[in-house]
Amino acid sequence: MSPLLEARDVSKSFGRTRALRGASLEIGAGEVVAVSGPSGSGKSTLLHCLAGILVPDAGEIRYGGTRVDELDEDTRTRLRREAFGVVFQFGGLVPELTAQENVAVALMFGGARRAEASRAAMEWLGRVGADDCAPLRPGDLSGGQAQRVAMARALATGPKVVFADEPTGALDSVAGEEVLGLLLSTAREHGTTVVLVTHDNRIAAFADREIVVRDGATTGSPAVAR
Numbered sequence: 001m002s003p004l005l006e007a008r009d010v011s012k013s014f015g016r017t018r019a020l021r022g023a024s025l026e027i028g029a030g031e032v033v034a035v036s037g038p039s040g041s042g043k044s045t046l047l048h049c050l051a052g053i054l055v056p057d058a059g060e061i062r063y064g065g066t067r068v069d070e071l072d073e074d075t076r077t078r079l080r081r082e083a084f085g086v087v088f089q090f091g092g093l094v095p096e097l098t099a100q101e102n103v104a105v106a107l108m109f110g111g112a113r114r115a116e117a118s119r120a121a122m123e124w125l126g127r128v129g130a131d132d133c134a135p136l137r138p139g140d141l142s143g144g145q146a147q148r149v150a151m152a153r154a155l156a157t158g159p160k161v162v163f164a165d166e167p168t169g170a171l172d173s174v175a176g177e178e179v180l181g182l183l184l185s186t187a188r189e190h191g192t193t194v195v196l197v198t199h200d201n202r203i204a205a206f207a208d209r210e211i212v213v214r215d216g217a218t219t220g221s222p223a224v225a226r
């Protein structure tokens, strides 16, 4: 069976910094995969390339067999809205909007009407334990609250793939495990594929499989679906 997500020899530099130098992986539909490795190894860059946010300098990214790196920006944006949910490492919420509006807007991009989007947004905030955050803007949320809201936004649209970059990074371990557990149970219930970027081995242990990134390359046993 062909993988749902694939990276082949992906390289990406920022100026003189070579963030990725030949990273390759395959992820099957419904897999929960941890992408781990030390800080600065290129995990976030790889996630952004897989999600079609960054275009690699060289190599290939595929989603369902389609070359994501060859799509124009509008098409990549549409793909993200329709098929992906992304929880960014640093914020990623729209600062001018309340938490509820941040979630609702994602649903409206998917075609939901305002009233229905607002209602569903509230429901998702409740599921991640962030009801209290609904009327607050990101600037008034704690790091942990912001990540719960970002998680609600990523899950609410019913994505095929959730990309989560250090989703528990700003939480203490109990709250972190709770939010992570919620992400994984939601994903497993819906057959959602999860790419979970983390530098924390304990978090990687929750995944079905771990892919290690070092110095911009995937290492160890072949980073392919079993």
Ligand SMILES: Nc1ncnc2c1ncn2[C@@H]1O[C@H](COP(=O)(O)OP(=O)(O)O)[C@@H](O)[C@H]1O
Residues within 6 Å of the ligand: 014, 015, 017, 018, 019, 037, 038, 039, 040, 041, 042, 043, 044, 045, 046
């Ligand atoms: N937008 C950027 N501009 C310049 N350098 C960047 C940028 N993003 C990442 N880098 C650099 O690329 C390398 C890999 O970064 P990153 O992918 O964020 O690693 P990780 O997520 O594993 O900590 C680091 O040296 C980082 O400083």
Ligand SMILES: [Mg+2]
Residues within 6 Å of the ligand: 043, 044, 045, 089, 165
């Ligand atoms: Mg990172």
